[in-house]
Amino acid sequence: MGxxxxxxxCTGCQxxxxxxxxxxxxxxxxxxAITDECTLxxxxxxxxxxxxxxxEMEEIATEGVDVSxxxxxxxxxxxxxxxxxxxxxxxxGKGRELADKLQVNLTVVLLGSKLEEELKELSQYGVDEIIYVKSPILKDYCTELYVNILTDLINKHKPEIVLIGATPIGRDFAPRISKRLNTGLTADCTGLDIDTKTRNxxxxxxxxxxxxxxxxxxxxxSRPQMSTVRPGMFKIPEKIEKQPQIKKIEMDINEKDIITKIVKIIKKEKKQxxxxxxxxIVAGGRGVGSKENWKIIEELAKKLNAEVAGSRVAVELGWIDQDRQVGQTGKSVAPKLYIACGISGAIQHRVGIQCSDIIVAINKDPNAAIFEMAHYxxxxxxxxVVPALIEELKRLKSEEELKK
Amino acid sequence: MKVFVCIKQVPGVAEVKIDVTTGKLIREGVPSIINPVDKHAIELALQIKEEQGAEVIALSMGPPQAEEALREALAMGVDKAYLLTDKEFAGADTLATSYTLALAIRKILQESEKNEKYLVICGLQAIDGDTAQVGPELAEELNIPQITYVQKIEFKGDKIIAESALRQDEVMVMETRLPALITVLKEINIPRFPTLIGIVDAYEKKEVVYLDTRQLNADKRKIGLTGSQTQVWKIFVPQQKGEHIKLSGSVKEMVKQLCQYLKEDKIL
Structure with missing residues (x-):
């Protein structure tokens, strides 16, 4: 193997x-020539x-897993x-597309305590089946219970694909399930498709x-094929008329059997x-220049009813909080409109905004990398530019009001 | 008590630049480093040792050059270091990696006193793979509880109480008992720098123990590429979609044009 x-x-082209x-x-x-550092x-x-x-791959001996x-x-x-x-x-939305290609059912599995109202909402999006595991103790997340219950359900029903949100919680329990089932798990997927040409x-x-x-x-x-899916990557589908089958499983779980317990949950103040x-999203970077100047970023955001974000530099300089950082070490975002002000567009930042529908870049350096990906x-x-843009938006708004 | 720290040597990816015309990575002159958040894991292990006494053991799986990363860990103050290296480990996904790390931890535990309690600390994720999967899979393989996304930890006898950032707007305070595994965030501490004496000791007094397939008595179906259930099928450089329009004219004109375009795109 290797x-x-x-x-x-080989032409030695490098x-x-x-x-x-x-x-x-x-x-x-x-x-x-291959060196010792090769990781295949x-x-x-x-x-x-x-x-x-x-x-070269050795044909892996698949012990007792009949994928069919x-x-x-x-x-x-x-x-x-x-x-x-x-x-x-x-x-x-994405799961429906995959299930249709495979001509199979789409199932959502929920572990909770009071999700009846939410199930009504979820039922309107084209799901074939909902499995609802209910117990008062499932009000909050618990690694052990999620891993035990979901592994049992998967073993029993044998789905070929299992998708989990790549949130911290999803990334906490999904790996343990994949390990227990000895199946592959792909982290933080941004694209999913079925290879219908081969073996689906x-x-x-x-x-x-x-x-x-x-x-x-x-x-x-191995099966199931497991992925965690990055939030914000796929669009929420349109509602359709189709009533899913709801299977409710009431579970009796003894709290004493749980090793890792939640002691308390401390709310962080949430403003945005x-x-x-x-x-x-209106985002600012180094080019904004100072905390004082940052106000125009906030003003533009207010005008657009937008959220404010910053590049890593903006966070490091203390112009904006860490949880508002966009990029590889911050958040990946997928807004309809992303306005980057004074952001040069380091690759780490570009990664975080690549799923935006429209990107606008404002920068005084014509060679800034951000322009490579900006639509405008x-x-x-x-x-x-930003004050002029605020003025123009004001003007457009008053124009509209006049029309009314 | 033993504290195991699992670290990974990675190329200093923050310093990797992209060739704008070819879209390829420029790798020349990029040093290998300890995965940044793993240094916080080492720091936490050292603080636990200082506060309540523990033997701190660093583990890494990788090619022979990963010894450098373990030497750096020794220089920071880690007591012992093990390098899991073998050609047969190459191509491992997270399943195979966690299996191999678990073998080493079990081997070390078997060779020490019976029923010694232990804690395994991993950094949340590595900057090259970004999967965050090895930690939880290792906990599952060892059959011990886990707390991930930890930003603060306290000991209460055999129990640990950890603050986890599993939720965006909340801090979840969780309690579990040893043995256990935690994955940590950068926010947990500020890693120390190695001292001069530490560096000298790391090379002269301490050793990096190599472990291979045979020494670990590894099941060859569970290591390396063979033990990996995920296969990389295709690798490509991301493509930019849509057209790119550079606006021109005076500031006022450009702003007007922009709003016009955004109206056409049905955003305004």
Whole structure:
């Protein structure tokens, strides 16, 4: 097993060198050679223009997993204060698409205590079945209970795909389930599709290397194929008329059997909408210049009824709170409109905004990287452009009011 | 008590730049570093040792060059370091990695006194893979409880009380008993720098123990690429979608144009 280089085909072009993140490949006598650092990630295989690099895989012995027994797409629904999270609805949209391609049912599984009202809402989005596990103790999240209950349900019903929101909670329990079931789990997916050409495998695309590279990952030999799905990536579908079958399972759980307990929950003061759910975001970066100047960013946001965000620099300089940071080390956002003011657009920032529908960049440096991805770019001093934009918005608004 | 810290050596990705014309990574001159949040995990282990006494053991799985990362951990004050390295470990996904790490932890525990309690600390996630899966999978493999996204921790006898950021607007205070595994956030502490004596000791007095497939008595079906259930099928550089319009004219004109476009896009 390993990477094999066909010396007759290799032209020594070095294309493989630049894609290798580990120093795992080198050129010796004009021919590529694999070093000890190789992690078998396969990046060079894709990069080779002449097909000289091959990854050899031993056929993995699949012990007793008959993949044909598994059927159906499942979504595990996270809720908070008896409210089902947006990411669940987003996954329902995508899950419906996957289930239709596979011609199977779409099921949402919920563990909770008082979700009856929420089930009515969820029932309107084209789900075939809802499994609702009910117990007073499931009011709050608990790793052990989620892992035990969900593993049992999966073993019993054998879904072929299980999607979980890539929220902290989803990322807390999903890995334990995948380990217990000895099946593959792909983290933080931003794209999902079915490879109908082959064996109907789930194609799970995710950013890696802080978004510099996208990787599509498959789970060929074990089931279910599990993914956590990044919030904000998929659109919430339209409501349709279709009544799902609801299976309610009442469970009697003894609190004493739980090892890890919640001692208390401390509320943080919450003033704003989560950035991930925002429709419009106005963000500022180094170019804003000072905390005093930051006010115009806030003013523009107010005018647009938008949320305010910042680049890492803006957070480090104390102009805005850490939880408002957008980018690789902050939040990934997917608003309809993202206005970047004085943000140069380091790759870490661009990764976090790549799912925005429309990106507007205002920057005085015409070579700023942000312009590469901006749909509308304004080269200019934000201290002049932003106030002018606020004025224009005011003017448009009064114009509209006159029309009425 | 033993405190295990699992660390990963990664390329200093924050310093990796992209060649704008080819869209490829420029790797030259990029140093390998300890995954940033793993340093906070090491710091926490050292603080636990100082406050209540513990043996701190650093573990890493990787190529032989990952020894550097373990030497740095030793220089910070870690007592012992183990490098899990073998060609057969290459290509491991998180399932295979957590299996291999668990073997090492069990081996070390078996060789020490019976029923010694222990804590495993991992950084939340690595900057190259960003999966955050190895920690919870390792806890499952060891069959011990976990608390992830930890930003503060306190000991009460055999119990730990941890503040977790599992929810965006809340701090969840959770309690569990040892042995347990936690994954930590950067907010938990500020990692110390190695002292000069620490660096000298790391190279002269302390050793990095190598463990391979044979020494770990690993099941070959569960390690490396063979033990991985996920397969990388395709790797590509993300493409930008949509057209890019640079506006021109005076500030007033540009702003007017922008609002016009946004109206057409049905955003305003």
């Amino acid at each position: 990477i094999k280089i066909n010396k007759d085909l 294309s493989c060198l630049s894609v290798c993140n580990y120093g795992g490949i080198t050129i010796i006598n004009n021919v590529a 990630c396969g990046a060079c295989v894709e990069a080779c223009p002449v097909g000289a690099i091959e990854i 027994q598994y059927r159906g797409v499942w979504i595990i629904g996270e809720h908070y204060n008896n409210k089902i999270q947006n990411v669940v609805y987003q996954m329902v 495998l789930l194609l799970q695309t995710r950013p890696t290397w802080g978004g510099r590279i996208m990787a599509t990952i498959r789970t060929p030999h 909408i989560n950035l991930e759910d925002a429709e419009i 770019g304004i080269v200019g001093d934000l201290h002049k």
